[in-house]
Amino acid sequence: xxxxxxxxxxxxxxxxxxxxxxxxxxxxxxxxxxxxxxxxxxxxxxxxxxxxxxxxxxxxxxxxxxxxxxxxxxxxxxxxxxxxxxxxxxxxxxxxxxxxxxxxxxxxxxxxxxxxxxxxxxxxxxxxxxxxxxxxxxxxxxxxxxxxxxxxxxxxxxxxxxxxxxxxxxxxxxxxxxxxxxxxxxxxxxxxxxxxxxxxxxxxxxxxxxxxxxxxxxxxxxxxxxxxxxxxxxxxxxxxxxxxxxxxxxxxxxxxxxxxxxx
Amino acid sequence: xxxxxxxxxxxxxxxxxxxxxxxxxxxxxxxxxxxxxxxxxxxxxxxxxxxxxxxxxxxxxxxxxxxxxxxxxxxxxxxxxxxxxxxxxxxxxxxxxxxxxxxxxxxxxxxxxxxxxxxxxxxxxxxxxxxxxxxxxxxxxxxxxxxxxxxxxxxxxxxxxxxxxxxxxxxxxxxxxxxxxxxxxxxxxxxxxxxxxxxxxxxxxxxxxxxxxxxxxxxxxxxxxxxxxxxxxxxxxxxxxxxxxxxxxxxxxxxxxxxxxxx
DNA sequence: CCAGCCGCTGAGAGCGGGCTCAGAGGTTGC
DNA sequence: GCAACCTCTGAGCCCGCTCTCAGCGGCTGG
Numbered sequence: 296x297x298x299x300x301x302x303x304x305x306x307x308x309x310x311x312x313x314x315x316x317x318x319x320x321x322x323x324x325x326x327x328x329x330x331x332x333x334x335x336x337x338x339x340x341x342x343x344x345x346x347x348x349x350x351x352x353x354x355x356x357x358x359x360x361x362x363x364x365x366x367x368x369x370x371x372x373x374x375x376x377x378x379x380x381x382x383x384x385x386x387x388x389x390x391x392x393x394x395x396x397x398x399x400x401x402x403x404x405x406x407x408x409x410x411x412x413x414x415x416x417x418x419x420x421x422x423x424x425x426x427x428x429x430x431x432x433x434x435x436x437x438x439x440x441x442x443x444x445x446x447x448x449x450x451x452x453x454x455x456x457x458x459x460x461x462x463x464x465x466x467x468x469x470x471x472x473x474x475x476x477x478x479x480x481x482x483x484x485x486x487x488x489x490x491x492x493x494x495x496x497x498x499x500x501x502x503x504x505x506x507x508x509x510x511x512x513x514x515x516x517x518x519x520x521x522x523x524x525x526x527x528x529x530x531x532x533x534x535x536x537x538x539x540x541x542x543x544x545x546x547x548x549x550x551x552x553x554x555x556x557x558x
Numbered sequence: 559x560x561x562x563x564x565x566x567x568x569x570x571x572x573x574x575x576x577x578x579x580x581x582x583x584x585x586x587x588x589x590x591x592x593x594x595x596x597x598x599x600x601x602x603x604x605x606x607x608x609x610x611x612x613x614x615x616x617x618x619x620x621x622x623x624x625x626x627x628x629x630x631x632x633x634x635x636x637x638x639x640x641x642x643x644x645x646x647x648x649x650x651x652x653x654x655x656x657x658x659x660x661x662x663x664x665x666x667x668x669x670x671x672x673x674x675x676x677x678x679x680x681x682x683x684x685x686x687x688x689x690x691x692x693x694x695x696x697x698x699x700x701x702x703x704x705x706x707x708x709x710x711x712x713x714x715x716x717x718x719x720x721x722x723x724x725x726x727x728x729x730x731x732x733x734x735x736x737x738x739x740x741x742x743x744x745x746x747x748x749x750x751x752x753x754x755x756x757x758x759x760x761x762x763x764x765x766x767x768x769x770x771x772x773x774x775x776x777x778x779x780x781x782x783x784x785x786x787x788x789x790x791x792x793x794x795x796x797x798x799x800x801x802x803x804x805x806x807x808x809x810x811x812x813x814x815x816x817x818x819x820x821x
Numbered sequence: 822c823c824a825g826c827c828g829c830t831g832a833g834a835g836c837g838g839g840c841t842c843a844g845a846g847g848t849t850g851c
Numbered sequence: 852g853c854a855a856c857c858t859c860t861g862a863g864c865c866c867g868c869t870c871t872c873a874g875c876g877g878c879t880g881g
Contacts, residue, residue, distance in 0.1 A: 340657060341653050341657075344653065344656060344657050344660065345686050345687070347660075347687075348660075348686050348687020348688070348689065349686045349687055351664070351665070351687060351688075352686070352687050352688035357664075435686050485856080485857060485858085486857080486858095487857080487858070500732075500734070500735045501734045501735060502734065502735060502736045504685075506685055506691070507685045510684065510685045510686050511685075511686065519859070519860080520859095520860085522839090522859090522860080522861090523858080523859060523860090525838090525839060525840065525841095526840085526841085526858090526859075526860095527858090528839095528840090529839095529840060529841070545838095545839070545840095546736050547748070547749065547838070547839075547867070547868080548748070548749035548838075548868085549736055549749065552735060552736070554735070748867075748868055748869085749868080749869095750868080750869070751868095782869095782870065782871085783870095783871090785828095785870090785871085785872095786869080786870065786871090788827095788828060788829065788830090789829085789830080789869090789870075789871095790869090791828095791829090792828090792829060792830060795829095796830095808827095808828070808829090810827070810828080810878070810879090811827080
């Protein structure tokens with residue numbers, strides 16, 4: 296339903312009242328406590344919409360732009376901490392935009408969006424500066440995680456908790472090292488399993504529907520059925536719960552929950 | 559499409575007599591104390607009517623629209639906190655409306671209504687921003703609950719009491735975790751049992767007729783008889799009251815009440 | 822005190838949600 | 852270019868959930 300391109304439209308959202316959204320978990324904020332400011336630049340308005348929705352949900356202040364020119368305009372106003380930037384834009388290419396952005400704010404973090412077959416090698420040079428990129432199609436969890444990583448490393452965000460570690464009961468995930476421990480024991484996960492578990496761990500004690508999981512963990516152009524979620528939950532259980540008291544629970548007719556054992 | 563009316567079902571509109579606000583419980587309000595504003599968009603006027611009745615019963619300010627264009631117009635006037643939005647509209651698609659709504663008010667919460675039968679059992683990216691959706695046919699309790707959840711999570715509503723937890727006596731329900739405790743002991747419920755109990759707990763000390771229960775807890779296309787209510791009450795009693803002093807009481811000829819013990 | 826009704830509960834059928842296995846296709850790394 | 856791995860599809864099975872039916876008991880009005 297999403298990936299329907301409408302390149303003729305250029306969308307610029309209006310002023311965005313900074314309001315706390317998102318789940319109960321503490322948001323990553325700027326060092327002065329105000330919400331992080333992010334500019335999303337993509338010429339596909341649907342994609343930009345979904346992205347900004349996801350970022351707003353993180354409690355961040357978001358604006359969008361549909362081309363390079365308006366990106367620079369918006370940036371001058373917003374002075375964003377980070378920019379999510381499509382490399383392929385209708386008017387200019389991402390790198391030109393990047394130069395302009397750096398002239399606006401030299402320390403801005405940039406997360407590039409690029410097509411797989413595209414210009415990965417050129418990106419590699421850029422990201423040496425500490426910026427990062429994801430290839431389309433991506434999952435929202437991945438974009439959000441990368442962005443959080445960028446901001447944290449750049450020292451632009453206040454450490455909300457204990458840095459890049461997620462903990463639920465005796466389950467610990469080090470996002471940067473991509474390592475998961477259950478009761479001190481290493482659990483090896485495939486990329487998708489890892490991302491699914493990360494999503495669960497970022498929403499502990501909360502029932503998540505298969506649709507929600509699909510929307511966040513799988514890439515936006517995935518056309519498949521909710522059945523895969525069941526499948527990957529079963530994989531996760533084998534690895535994470537194996538033998539131990541279960542942390543992943545099925546709520547029939549509703550979804551899945553991750554919670555610490557006992558209580 | 560809408561509920562063919564049967565004598566044993568009354569619709570919320572009738573239940574929604576002059577009383578400014580529904581039940582005895584405190585209403586969820588905006589942070590400034592004024593009523594929450596909701597826009598209902600559905601091309602079926604009957605359905606829109608039933609929905610807005612139920613939401614008005616919650617003490618919210620409601621307007622309705624029948625298509626995308628008038629939805630945007632209404633939204634500009636009302637500046638709603640939340641929108642209940644049918645995905646299938648006569649003029650435009652849901653994403654276009656969503657974008658327009660977000661340009662009116664970037665932090666608006668959206669609850670999508672979607673047909674279950676269709677090919678589109680997945681709505682890519684819709685739940686991404688923290689928005690949510692329910693599939694038709696739905697129960698009114700579910701719509702209201704989802705909407706409350708959205709608004710609460712978005713920080714748009716004043717926390718009435720202890721957040722996402724409902725408490726009656728020693729009975730506690732965590733709506734997000736879908737967990738119910740009676741006297742600290744976990745009570746496992748099926749989806750329907752859960753929803754029925756939620757309805758009872760949101761209207762404690764208040765006699766609810768079987769017709770009222772049917773209207774709120776069962777989906778609007780349910781063809782069955784009021785007899786199921788008795789059945790599910792009996793299931794609930796087994797699980798919730800089991801052994802303990804009863805909280806669920808029958809009022810012969812009138813309906814059922816949930817009240818704390820003692821007193 | 823009896824008849825009739827209302828409500829309660831047991832039994833069971835049908836269905837659909839959820840889990841698992843097997844395998845195909847694709848991708849990665851050696 | 853091969854092997855290992857990862858991801859996803861399809862099929863089959865099981866079981867929990869929902870609802871119908873039917874019988875019974877207790878309340879209530881005559």
